[in-house]
Amino acid sequence: MKKYIKPLAASTGIALVIIFTAFGMMYLVENGSPLWTPIILLIGAIFFVIGCVIFDSRSRTETLAKGGIFSCGATFIVTSITGGMRYFITTPPSLEVFISSLAICMIIGMIMLSLLVRW
Amino acid sequence: MEQRIHIGRRNDYSIDFDLQEMFIPLKRGEEASFEMSILNHGPPTHVHLSITGEIKNRVILLRDNPYVKKEEKIPVVVRLPKDGKPRYRGEIFVSTGYGSQKSSFPIEIGSVKKKSTKKRKVKGTPHWLTLLSVSLFLLGFIFFTLFITFTYFHENPYWGCLVSSIAIVFMLLYLIGR
Numbered sequence: 001m002k003k004y005i006k007p008l009a010a011s012t013g014i015a016l017v018i019i020f021t022a023f024g025m026m027y028l029v030e031n032g033s034p035l036w037t038p039i040i041l042l043i044g045a046i047f048f049v050i051g052c053v054i055f056d057s058r059s060r061t062e063t064l065a066k067g068g069i070f071s072c073g074a075t076f077i078v079t080s081i082t083g084g085m086r087y088f089i090t091t092p093p094s095l096e097v098f099i100s101s102l103a104i105c106m107i108i109g110m111i112m113l114s115l116l117v118r119w
Numbered sequence: 120m121e122q123r124i125h126i127g128r129r130n131d132y133s134i135d136f137d138l139q140e141m142f143i144p145l146k147r148g149e150e151a152s153f154e155m156s157i158l159n160h161g162p163p164t165h166v167h168l169s170i171t172g173e174i175k176n177r178v179i180l181l182r183d184n185p186y187v188k189k190e191e192k193i194p195v196v197v198r199l200p201k202d203g204k205p206r207y208r209g210e211i212f213v214s215t216g217y218g219s220q221k222s223s224f225p226i227e228i229g230s231v232k233k234k235s236t237k238k239r240k241v242k243g244t245p246h247w248l249t250l251l252s253v254s255l256f257l258l259g260f261i262f263f264t265l266f267i268t269f270t271y272f273h274e275n276p277y278w279g280c281l282v283s284s285i286a287i288v289f290m291l292l293y294l295i296g297r
Contacts, residue, residue, distance in 0.1 A: 014288060014292075017284075017288060018281065018284045018285055018288050019281070019284075021280075021284035021287060021288070022277060022280035022281040022283070022284045023277075023280070024284075025265065025276075025280040025283060025284065026276055026277065026280055029265075029269060029276070055294070059247065061247055062247035062250075065247045065250060065251055066247070066250065066294060069250065069251070069254045069290070069294055070291065070294055073287055073290050073291045073294070074291065076287060077287060077288070077291070080284070093277065097277065101277075101281055104281075105281070105285070108285055109288075112288065112289055112292050113292070116289070116292040116293050116295070116296035117292055117295060117296045
Protein backbone atom coordinates (compact mmCIF):
# COMPACT_ATOMS: atom_id res chain seq x y z
CA MET A 1 0.00 0.00 0.00
CA LYS A 2 2.84 2.34 0.98
CA LYS A 3 4.45 2.20 -2.45
CA TYR A 4 1.31 3.58 -4.14
CA ILE A 5 0.94 6.55 -1.80
CA LYS A 6 4.14 8.33 -2.83
CA PRO A 7 3.53 8.40 -6.62
CA LEU A 8 -0.15 9.12 -6.04
CA ALA A 9 0.69 12.09 -3.80
CA ALA A 10 3.35 13.34 -6.22
CA SER A 11 1.12 13.16 -9.29
CA THR A 12 -1.78 14.79 -7.39
CA GLY A 13 0.59 17.54 -6.22
CA ILE A 14 1.82 18.15 -9.75
CA ALA A 15 -1.77 18.13 -11.04
CA LEU A 16 -2.81 20.76 -8.48
CA VAL A 17 0.23 22.90 -9.33
CA ILE A 18 -0.67 22.71 -13.05
CA ILE A 19 -4.34 23.55 -12.39
CA PHE A 20 -3.61 26.51 -10.10
CA THR A 21 -0.95 27.80 -12.50
CA ALA A 22 -3.59 27.72 -15.26
CA PHE A 23 -6.02 29.66 -13.05
CA GLY A 24 -3.16 32.01 -12.23
CA MET A 25 -2.56 32.69 -15.94
CA MET A 26 -6.21 33.67 -16.33
CA TYR A 27 -5.90 35.90 -13.25
CA LEU A 28 -2.72 37.50 -14.68
CA VAL A 29 -4.45 38.31 -17.96
CA GLU A 30 -7.61 39.65 -16.34
CA ASN A 31 -6.25 41.46 -13.27
CA GLY A 32 -2.49 41.79 -13.69
CA SER A 33 0.16 40.61 -11.23
CA PRO A 34 -1.19 39.22 -7.95
CA LEU A 35 2.05 40.10 -6.13
CA TRP A 36 3.96 43.32 -5.63
CA THR A 37 6.73 43.51 -8.30
CA PRO A 38 9.63 43.81 -5.79
CA ILE A 39 8.34 40.69 -4.05
CA ILE A 40 8.35 38.82 -7.40
CA LEU A 41 11.93 39.98 -8.00
CA LEU A 42 12.91 38.84 -4.51
CA ILE A 43 11.31 35.42 -5.08
CA GLY A 44 13.17 35.23 -8.42
CA ALA A 45 16.48 36.07 -6.76
CA ILE A 46 15.95 33.49 -4.01
CA PHE A 47 15.05 30.81 -6.57
CA PHE A 48 18.07 31.78 -8.68
CA VAL A 49 20.43 31.26 -5.73
CA ILE A 50 18.70 28.00 -4.76
CA GLY A 51 18.80 26.83 -8.41
CA CYS A 52 22.51 27.61 -8.73
CA VAL A 53 23.20 25.56 -5.58
CA ILE A 54 20.96 22.64 -6.58
CA PHE A 55 22.27 22.43 -10.15
CA ASP A 56 25.87 23.18 -9.30
CA SER A 57 28.20 21.66 -11.90
CA ARG A 58 31.76 22.10 -13.06
CA SER A 59 30.79 24.42 -15.88
CA ARG A 60 29.83 27.89 -14.61
CA THR A 61 27.75 28.60 -17.70
CA GLU A 62 25.74 25.45 -17.12
CA THR A 63 25.20 26.29 -13.44
CA LEU A 64 24.02 29.82 -14.26
CA ALA A 65 21.86 28.67 -17.18
CA LYS A 66 20.17 26.01 -15.07
CA GLY A 67 19.78 28.38 -12.12
CA GLY A 68 18.28 31.04 -14.41
CA ILE A 69 15.81 28.69 -16.06
CA PHE A 70 14.82 27.21 -12.71
CA SER A 71 14.40 30.69 -11.24
CA CYS A 72 12.19 31.92 -14.12
CA GLY A 73 9.99 28.80 -14.08
CA ALA A 74 9.64 28.58 -10.30
CA THR A 75 8.96 32.32 -9.87
CA PHE A 76 6.30 32.22 -12.56
CA ILE A 77 4.68 29.18 -10.95
CA VAL A 78 4.68 30.75 -7.45
CA THR A 79 3.23 34.02 -8.80
CA SER A 80 0.65 32.17 -10.87
CA ILE A 81 -0.38 29.91 -8.00
CA THR A 82 -0.96 32.97 -5.80
CA GLY A 83 -3.17 34.50 -8.50
CA GLY A 84 -4.71 31.10 -9.22
CA MET A 85 -5.86 30.71 -5.62
CA ARG A 86 -7.46 34.15 -5.68
CA TYR A 87 -9.14 33.34 -9.00
CA PHE A 88 -10.29 29.96 -7.65
CA ILE A 89 -11.90 31.63 -4.61
CA THR A 90 -13.55 34.49 -6.52
CA THR A 91 -14.54 32.54 -9.67
CA PRO A 92 -14.70 28.83 -8.76
CA PRO A 93 -14.86 26.49 -11.77
CA SER A 94 -17.57 23.87 -12.17
CA LEU A 95 -16.91 20.60 -10.37
CA GLU A 96 -16.98 18.78 -13.71
CA VAL A 97 -14.18 20.91 -15.17
CA PHE A 98 -12.11 20.74 -11.98
CA ILE A 99 -12.30 16.96 -11.62
CA SER A 100 -11.70 16.37 -15.35
CA SER A 101 -8.61 18.57 -15.36
CA LEU A 102 -7.37 16.99 -12.12
CA ALA A 103 -7.64 13.54 -13.71
CA ILE A 104 -5.92 14.61 -16.93
CA CYS A 105 -3.15 16.42 -15.07
CA MET A 106 -2.58 13.47 -12.71
CA ILE A 107 -1.98 11.21 -15.71
CA ILE A 108 0.30 13.79 -17.35
CA GLY A 109 2.10 14.35 -14.03
CA MET A 110 2.80 10.63 -13.64
CA ILE A 111 4.03 10.40 -17.26
CA MET A 112 6.34 13.37 -16.71
CA LEU A 113 7.64 11.95 -13.43
CA SER A 114 8.44 8.57 -14.94
CA LEU A 115 9.96 9.99 -18.14
CA LEU A 116 11.85 13.00 -16.82
CA VAL A 117 12.68 12.25 -13.19
CA ARG A 118 12.69 8.45 -13.64
CA TRP A 119 10.34 8.02 -10.69
CA MET B 120 34.89 16.02 -16.89
CA GLU B 121 33.29 13.84 -14.27
CA GLN B 122 31.98 10.36 -14.68
CA ARG B 123 28.84 9.68 -12.70
CA ILE B 124 27.64 6.14 -12.35
CA HIS B 125 23.95 5.70 -11.57
CA ILE B 126 22.89 2.53 -9.78
CA GLY B 127 19.23 1.52 -9.76
CA ARG B 128 17.98 4.54 -11.67
CA ARG B 129 15.85 2.66 -14.20
CA ASN B 130 15.17 -0.50 -12.24
CA ASP B 131 16.74 -2.55 -9.43
CA TYR B 132 20.53 -2.55 -9.73
CA SER B 133 20.52 -1.02 -13.23
CA ILE B 134 23.82 0.67 -14.18
CA ASP B 135 23.98 3.90 -16.20
CA PHE B 136 26.88 6.19 -17.03
CA ASP B 137 26.75 9.94 -17.60
CA LEU B 138 29.69 9.70 -20.00
CA GLN B 139 29.53 6.83 -22.45
CA GLU B 140 33.31 6.97 -22.84
CA MET B 141 36.12 8.81 -21.14
CA PHE B 142 39.30 10.33 -22.40
CA ILE B 143 42.00 11.53 -20.03
CA PRO B 144 44.52 13.83 -21.70
CA LEU B 145 48.00 13.09 -20.40
CA LYS B 146 51.52 13.61 -21.64
CA ARG B 147 54.14 10.89 -21.34
CA GLY B 148 55.50 10.66 -17.79
CA GLU B 149 52.58 12.62 -16.34
CA GLU B 150 50.20 11.63 -13.58
CA ALA B 151 46.67 12.88 -12.95
CA SER B 152 43.77 12.13 -10.68
CA PHE B 153 40.02 12.57 -10.86
CA GLU B 154 36.90 11.41 -9.08
CA MET B 155 34.08 9.15 -10.18
CA SER B 156 30.74 9.55 -8.43
CA ILE B 157 28.55 6.56 -7.78
CA LEU B 158 24.95 7.60 -7.21
CA ASN B 159 22.65 5.00 -5.78
CA HIS B 160 18.95 5.54 -6.51
CA GLY B 161 17.89 2.36 -4.75
CA PRO B 162 18.62 0.60 -1.45
CA PRO B 163 22.25 0.65 -0.18
CA THR B 164 24.46 -1.83 -1.99
CA HIS B 165 28.03 -2.91 -2.65
CA VAL B 166 29.45 -1.86 -6.02
CA HIS B 167 32.45 -3.59 -7.49
CA LEU B 168 34.78 -1.81 -9.90
CA SER B 169 37.44 -3.43 -12.07
CA ILE B 170 39.71 -2.46 -14.93
CA THR B 171 40.57 -4.42 -18.05
CA GLY B 172 42.68 -3.81 -21.13
CA GLU B 173 45.89 -1.88 -21.71
CA ILE B 174 45.08 0.61 -18.96
CA LYS B 175 45.04 -2.05 -16.25
CA ASN B 176 48.39 -1.01 -14.73
CA ARG B 177 48.03 2.66 -15.61
CA VAL B 178 44.69 3.45 -13.98
CA ILE B 179 44.40 2.87 -10.25
CA LEU B 180 41.08 2.88 -8.42
CA LEU B 181 41.72 3.85 -4.81
CA ARG B 182 38.51 2.05 -3.77
CA ASP B 183 37.19 -0.83 -5.81
CA ASN B 184 34.39 -2.22 -3.66
CA PRO B 185 32.53 0.68 -2.03
CA TYR B 186 29.30 0.34 -0.07
CA VAL B 187 27.06 2.98 -1.59
CA LYS B 188 24.18 4.38 0.45
CA LYS B 189 23.39 7.50 -1.60
CA GLU B 190 26.60 8.76 -3.15
CA GLU B 191 30.23 7.73 -3.00
CA LYS B 192 33.22 9.39 -4.63
CA ILE B 193 35.94 7.12 -5.95
CA PRO B 194 39.36 8.71 -6.43
CA VAL B 195 41.14 7.49 -9.54
CA VAL B 196 44.85 7.96 -10.28
CA VAL B 197 46.08 7.79 -13.88
CA ARG B 198 49.72 7.45 -14.94
CA LEU B 199 51.23 7.48 -18.41
CA PRO B 200 54.72 5.93 -18.57
CA LYS B 201 57.58 7.94 -20.06
CA ASP B 202 58.44 5.26 -22.55
CA GLY B 203 55.64 3.47 -24.26
CA LYS B 204 52.66 4.06 -26.46
CA PRO B 205 51.16 7.56 -26.61
CA ARG B 206 47.70 6.18 -25.92
CA TYR B 207 46.22 3.31 -23.93
CA ARG B 208 42.69 1.97 -24.06
CA GLY B 209 40.70 -0.17 -21.71
CA GLU B 210 37.42 -0.52 -19.89
CA ILE B 211 36.16 0.09 -16.39
CA PHE B 212 33.65 -2.55 -15.35
CA VAL B 213 30.99 -1.88 -12.75
CA SER B 214 29.04 -4.70 -11.20
CA THR B 215 26.30 -4.66 -8.61
CA GLY B 216 23.44 -6.76 -7.30
CA TYR B 217 25.99 -9.35 -6.12
CA GLY B 218 27.30 -9.65 -9.67
CA SER B 219 23.88 -9.97 -11.28
CA GLN B 220 24.33 -6.69 -13.17
CA LYS B 221 27.52 -5.75 -14.98
CA SER B 222 28.26 -2.87 -17.28
CA SER B 223 31.32 -1.03 -18.53
CA PHE B 224 32.51 2.11 -20.24
CA PRO B 225 35.63 2.54 -22.39
CA ILE B 226 38.40 4.77 -21.11
CA GLU B 227 41.39 6.08 -23.00
CA ILE B 228 44.44 7.88 -21.68
CA GLY B 229 47.12 9.62 -23.66
CA SER B 230 48.18 12.69 -25.54
CA VAL B 231 45.54 14.88 -27.14
CA LYS B 232 45.28 14.95 -30.90
CA LYS B 233 44.00 18.18 -32.40
CA LYS B 234 41.12 16.33 -33.99
CA SER B 235 39.92 14.80 -30.75
CA THR B 236 40.05 18.16 -28.92
CA LYS B 237 37.60 19.59 -31.42
CA LYS B 238 35.36 16.61 -31.00
CA ARG B 239 35.40 16.93 -27.24
CA LYS B 240 34.52 20.61 -27.42
CA VAL B 241 31.52 19.84 -29.60
CA LYS B 242 30.53 17.05 -27.22
CA GLY B 243 30.83 19.29 -24.16
CA THR B 244 28.54 22.11 -25.20
CA PRO B 245 25.17 20.43 -25.79
CA HIS B 246 24.57 19.80 -22.08
CA TRP B 247 23.52 23.36 -21.27
CA LEU B 248 22.84 24.37 -24.86
CA THR B 249 20.26 21.59 -25.23
CA LEU B 250 18.69 22.71 -21.99
CA LEU B 251 18.55 26.31 -23.16
CA SER B 252 17.09 25.37 -26.54
CA VAL B 253 14.45 23.12 -24.94
CA SER B 254 13.55 25.94 -22.54
CA LEU B 255 13.35 28.50 -25.35
CA PHE B 256 11.23 26.13 -27.42
CA LEU B 257 8.87 25.59 -24.47
CA LEU B 258 8.74 29.34 -23.81
CA GLY B 259 7.81 29.92 -27.45
CA PHE B 260 5.21 27.17 -27.20
CA ILE B 261 3.73 28.72 -24.03
CA PHE B 262 3.48 32.19 -25.58
CA PHE B 263 2.01 30.76 -28.79
CA THR B 264 -0.60 28.74 -26.86
CA LEU B 265 -1.51 31.73 -24.69
CA PHE B 266 -1.74 33.98 -27.75
CA ILE B 267 -4.05 31.53 -29.55
CA THR B 268 -6.09 30.97 -26.38
CA PHE B 269 -6.68 34.62 -25.53
CA THR B 270 -7.22 35.63 -29.17
CA TYR B 271 -9.58 32.92 -30.38
CA PHE B 272 -10.86 31.25 -27.20
CA HIS B 273 -11.05 34.23 -24.87
CA GLU B 274 -14.51 33.20 -23.67
CA ASN B 275 -13.14 30.03 -22.10
CA PRO B 276 -9.33 30.24 -21.91
CA TYR B 277 -8.98 27.61 -19.17
CA TRP B 278 -7.88 24.64 -21.30
CA GLY B 279 -5.31 26.72 -23.21
CA CYS B 280 -3.88 27.96 -19.92
CA LEU B 281 -3.79 24.37 -18.68
CA VAL B 282 -1.70 23.32 -21.69
CA SER B 283 0.69 26.23 -21.06
CA SER B 284 1.07 25.40 -17.39
CA ILE B 285 1.76 21.75 -18.29
CA ALA B 286 4.61 23.05 -20.49
CA ILE B 287 6.02 25.11 -17.59
CA VAL B 288 5.93 22.17 -15.18
CA PHE B 289 7.46 19.98 -17.91
CA MET B 290 10.31 22.50 -18.22
CA LEU B 291 11.01 22.41 -14.47
CA LEU B 292 10.83 18.61 -14.24
CA TYR B 293 13.06 18.30 -17.31
CA LEU B 294 15.59 20.54 -15.57
CA ILE B 295 15.41 18.56 -12.31
CA GLY B 296 15.62 15.26 -14.20
CA ARG B 297 18.84 16.22 -15.92
